[in-house]
Amino acid sequence: MKENERYDYIVVGGGSAGCVVAGLLAERTSARILLLEAGPEDKGLFIRMPAGFPEIVGKLVWPYQSDAEPHMGNRAIGIPQGRVLGGGSSVNGQLYVRGHAQDYDDWETQEGCTGWGYRDVLPYFIKSECNQSLHDDYHGDSGHLKVSDSGYRHPLSYAIVKAGQELGYPYLNDFNGASQQGIGFYQTTTYQGHRCSTSVAYLAPVRQHANLQVMTGVLVERLLLEQDRATGVVFTDAEGKRQQALASREVVLCAGAIGTPKLLMLSGIGPAEHLREVGIKPQVDSPLVGQRLQDHLHFSVIASLRKPISLLGQDKGLKALANGLEWLLFKRGICASNLLECGGFFATGGDDRPDVQLMGLAASDNVDDKGKQAQNQHALSLKLAHLRPLAQGEVRLRDGNPRSLPQISLNYMGTPEDVAAQVRAVRLGLQLFQAPALASLIDRVLLPAPNLNSDEQLASFVREHGKTEYHPTGTCRMGADPATSVVDLALRLRGVAGVRIADASIFPRIPAGNTNAPTIMVAERAVDLMLATSQEQEHA
Template sequence: MSDVQINKTKLTYDYIIVGGGSTGSTIAGRLGEKSQNSVLLLEEGPRDKSIYIHIPVTYYKTAQGPLLKRYNYQRSAEQTPQHEATMVQAKVLGGGSSVNAMLYLRGNSSDYDDWEKAGAIGWGYHDVIKYFKKSEDNNIFHNKVHGVNGPLGVSDCAYKHNLSRVWLKACQEYGLPYNPDFNSGEQQGCGFYQVTIRNGRRSSASKAYLSNRRDNLSVETGCKVLKLIFEGNRAVAVEFIQNGKKQTAYAKKEIIISAGTFGSPHLLLLSGLGPKEDLEQYGIPVVKDLPQVGQNYQDHIEMSLVYKLKGAFSYDKYKKLQWQAVAGLQFLLFNAGPATSNIIETGAFWWSSQGKKLPDLQLFFLAGAGIEEGKDGVPGGNGCTISITQTRPESVGYIKLQSADPYQQPLIVPNYITAPNDLKTLADGAKLVQSIMSQDAFKDYVESSHVPEKPLESSEDFENFVRNEAYPGLHPCGTCKIGKDELTSVVDPELKVHGIEGLRVADASIMPNVISGNLNAVTIMIGEKAAELILNS
């Protein structure tokens, strides 16, 4: 390996990246393109070898399987029931891009202008659009907002289920216009989602950016990072355990933390970067008093309405072996058929009654039931699911230490739906879904409502449904936000940790505000911009 010094006591690289998720894989791949750089990427999970990762339709397995790390979180008083709740994050090379639903969404252009207003100078929409385009290899669009020839495969689903088309007809029957491209700058309406799929296979960040083997790039999996090591105010090394052996790797230039919205602040806190009083409480030497580490936690929150169908009109029929065999043959022989679908083929953006300027509701139509984490199928086995999220939630939470032990999870307090507007917006989302599903387009397909058991009617019904059924959207962000100074943020606009040399954070945790859409495309954009900032510094 070029430019890497290895002896019995010291591993030295130019750059060390902690976390091989969407952003970390992107940064590692881009830094590794420069042959003069030696790069080490440390990922806690395994390599992305599972066949279920690469076949799009088996998203329903990766979304509930062993490649996920579970975190406990504290429910708010507005949510019921009050028992212990969990959320998941990916624990595999490629991170969320290896296990998610592959939806390619960038949010609204105003999301990034809001970032800039919040202190993320250089992160406005006019700044970041070039990084979206740089990453993208779109099989449909090539225009001022879409790119081709990038590492990341972006496409329409090659296979579109008939029930997805029925849902789009029902949306238009209700009054939503058809939108051919949710990433064009105009979100409102209904349409097919674009997905990170290339030639019928998932295009994860690890597949896109790490597939080309390079002698100067080392990718190590199964690595639990314990803490950062400092000399004065400079981060110089990373201490980690791999295969039961504690090791230390040194960085000649920089360390980049890309461990995610939970992992990045947790590692900073364990390493002595965070609120002084919290660090002292657990006996952690204070390297830098940074009060905002772990603050500003934001996430979408979702809920699902599930309907029972009159017959085998959804993907649920492929739960039977004979249909799996048919789909498998289509996939193996022709690289086609239902196995190339991500199941969540269609969706919509629309307004609640809360008087917002831009759409504040996002819908996802799943031509099947029992696909999402924790959601069961329907009696008779044939159903469909419509998930709802609020695009701009107002509730904000935080993450704190519970122990100085790196194996002890941090305390996660999301404060979901504590802002009154969040409850009302999601209730409006349920009303919208019921209206769409009652259109004539569905009269030959839907037998009855399953969740809820009968249609909701009163405002109290809708709000209680939100309280009982809402669950994390798994789009956490904001806990190491970009900003101007150390009193109001964790990193500066170049992603450098305030007051610390040789250390950056780059992942969803740096977002000042959650964007109005799924986060994967955004975290890859962050990786592209971060890599350029690092190489230019």
Template sequence: MSEISADYVIVGAGSAGCVLANRLSADPNITVILMEAGGRDWNPWIHIPVGYFKTMHNPSVDWCYRTEPDPGLNGRALDWPRGKVLGGSSSLNGLLYVRGQPQDYDRWAQKGNPGWGWDEVLPLFKRSECQERGADEFHGDAGPLSVSNMRLQRPICDAWVAAAQEAGYPFNPDYNGATQEGVGYFQLTARKGRRCSSAVAFLNPVRKRENLTILTRAQASRVVFDGTRATGVAYRDRAGAEHVVTAGREVILSSGAIGSPHLLMLSGLGEAAHLKACGIEVLRDLPGVGGNMQDHLQARLVFKCNEPTLNDEVRSLYNQARIALKYAMFRAGPMAMAASLATGFMRTGPHVETPDIQFHVQPWSADSPGEGVHPFSAFTMSVCQLRPESRGKIRLAPDDPTGYPKIHPNYLSTETDCRTIVEGVRIARRIARHAPLDSKISEEFRPDASLDLDDYEGTLDWARNYSTTIYHPTGTCKMGPGGDAVVDARLRVHGITGLRVADCSIMPEIVSGNTNAPAIMIGEKAADMIREDHSAGARAT
């Protein structure tokens, strides 16, 4: 067993972890170790925006998690991709830059988390951002994270935006601006046609700092304690040998909504009865660890078209060569495409004050991004519920606690969630029947036209059979003051000294949109609080 040490040890080089490594190591008087279970982000597909077709479900860069069969999905189990590489899931995701609604963060603050309201977090979003359109009240242009417009347009997506307006939904040029509601086009985390992951934005510029050590192929196995103080992290290297990294000040878990609660439970922090049943010695009974899990469930509607879509463009070797050449020469075309082009944030009715569904519109269709496109002309209209009430959980596998945890999403387990997904599907089908989109659709493929628009039970059953994750697991190390919370408003684990969690697992409620931008903001916020708390402690002594 070998041992190295630093002031701060960060476990997980994902969206938040890379931010923390950057911001904390900016002080040359402190030392930082960043640990990552995966390897370097050398796979070239990581840096090509459309590369998620190649990296998702690839065990060299993806944890390849899979849920347990879920009753809300009629017993189906889902693949849950998570990044296992520098950059974490920001190296595999669809690049979509979405912050959520101001009300999301104000609710966090109202739940007993001071400092997390919209007025407090907006400056952190701006600090990270290098906005292609320039700085304004809502955006920054001097940060390391490049946010740019799409370098690709497709008529079918333009037709969807026009049809949605015909259906009564307003156009919104900036869903991260004054208001989220409306339809328009996504922005993406890319720089000159290349992915701007958290590793590219925050880690690459500072990796040569003498006070920053980056450990790859270092899979954490447990947090090391002296009593109830975290003093380091034990990990295994590629060969299986165990090492210990010692933290002089703090250990910070940034391993995501699956990895962080898993590591806490392996370290004796969690529901006592569950830990004992799995043979884990209990350090502190924290029943909230692994609970409160939330995800955005997407219903993916597919419509066949009477004109070519991206499905046709990528089918022949000749067209693939043309696409590759265009990207090589101009960093443009389909290879510069994010997961979706058009979007919409809408309300399912007057009973909600802010949008409760989100659309992702893609000029292609597939059963899964990693499985290739359908062999016919089609596009996808995906709709997800933004604020699900359903709560799932993560638990250790009793027969092998150190192996992959058991993931129980518990989708569509409340009446509100069922009603919202059904209405989202109905809105999608109604938009498809407005000009100019209606003239481009040759067939409703999934669901097909035999499903009546007013058939609630039939639509709900279709959603249970075909909906899938949109890759936004959150909430499993809930922030708050209550007995079901895991960390306080400063992200310190309750009842433990020297241990924080900083990633999407701390969300008390999932944000109303994609989660990468909020994860980066959480990293920024955590870095500020860690520096503030250390300065306050130093003054006190």
């Protein structure tokens, strides 16, 4: 591209949100669009293979890490985020989960986000979705994002689902419909044995459009500001050359709940005192930039098995060759599985609204911290997460260098309510192990250790073994009140014209479930809001 080349829209971040925004703009308008992504193209075999994400989750990511967490034994906890075209949707476990309907009604009634209640966001979930098997008042079959039933189901997944029913929970075939509570098999963002990231779903169909330019390997350093308006961005390209690109309409930030506030602060938009501390001249004092970070903390209860029936060894030797060939030739078998095939949502806190999520894994849990918790034996893992944490953390700059990773405080287990909920989640996992369908298969419980029984002991277990569920949100929260929000209800950045934020950083409260689908919903709606603004300007 030419120096100071002008576009109508510049989209920063080619992840779950950015690919949606850029793809829809290119599809629906003749506007010139530039999409900037720090990572590479999404071309790897393990990206396309649903079961391949353990091989890439530690590679194609930003290696974000928290500072010492005071309520987690002063551990520094990794919170990697996708750094590849498609972002998190190219490296995640592919679960298609929207959250609870009440989450979005709370956005409206408790967080003041009028027009963002469940009745308002549901049409965008439906619009975005092309569901293989579900088509009713909650699901669509003509959207960009392919959603399907898992291409493979392990016998241990069936046992987990039966165990949940033995405890009295209903079997559900849809966690995104009329009710969330129950146990069953997840639908996934896959299609015919392939991962369906937002790069595949939204960007690939328009990559050849003349009005779209995609650049990878790019580090965006700051926004260009003229008085109170953003006019473009400064970035370093893949060859290390610093360049500028100009935007005549809008710059859209889709760098995620860690990357977006970092970029704003590098641009002088954020808490003024903090910016001065790191040597950046404040342009806009926006105290909540980087604040109110929320994430789901999860852990695994693990039991060894009486018989060698887990996934152990399926990625080694002749078994790996056979599994790989089956997927390459027929797009089926173990490699067509997202591994986290089954699970559920459970109300443990005294009301009928689920506050714990389960993800079953037919192996010892070494998916996201390979080797750390691995047991060299056949085992079963129940990955459990508290879905409605109260504690909040923050993202701050380490210094004024765009290449420096930010300082992150997750504040896991930061309130007594969060601690109690995590303990309830542990006890739920142990109850599932005792249900007949699993008890008949299990040799012994490995984690937590059998001698840990009290609430205090189980809380300590979570502090030692808990880790991110990769769902950071809320650091540029949306709201109607300028004093308590970073963006307005149309996702426009307060204090600087020409900037919109369309990623999980705008969530006023974390949803009760995985965050990929809600992020796509926000991006879909952001495009409608942008085009409405464009039409208003044209008719002015």
